[in-house]
Amino acid sequence: MPCYKQYNSERKHTGFICGRLGEHCRECGDVADYLCDFPVGNGKTCDRPLCGHHATEIGPGLHYCPTHHAEWSKFRNDGGVKLELQNVLPYKVG
Numbered sequence: 001m002p003c004y005k006q007y008n009s010e011r012k013h014t015g016f017i018c019g020r021l022g023e024h025c026r027e028c029g030d031v032a033d034y035l036c037d038f039p040v041g042n043g044k045t046c047d048r049p050l051c052g053h054h055a056t057e058i059g060p061g062l063h064y065c066p067t068h069h070a071e072w073s074k075f076r077n078d079g080g081v082k083l084e085l086q087n088v089l090p091y092k093v094g
């Protein structure tokens with residue numbers, strides 16, 4: 001049975017939980033609730049498993065890993081993406 005690292009709100013490692021909870025976050029070993037949706041060509045996405053802390057929401061249902069979020073932020077800041085921020089809804093947990 002796989003075990004996952006657990007962190008508190010200060011990102012201190014507090015222990016483990018074990019169970020069939022799917023993928024591990026590739027950044028920290030916590031339970032991965034998200035996959036990176038960054039397009040990598042050929043209709044594929046990065047698909048890096050990420051926990052809620054390491055997945056950055058860039059749009060409704062769209063999450064990027066830290067590496068791709070940094071790339072995307074740079075691209076956007078350079079004027080590459082015109083984002084309609086008012087259309088981005090907050091993600092609802094549960």
Ligand SMILES: [Zn+2]
Pocket residue numbers: 025026027028029030050051052053054
């Ligand atoms: Zn993580």
Ligand SMILES: [Zn+2]
Pocket residue numbers: 036037038046047048064065067068
């Ligand atoms: Zn990624």
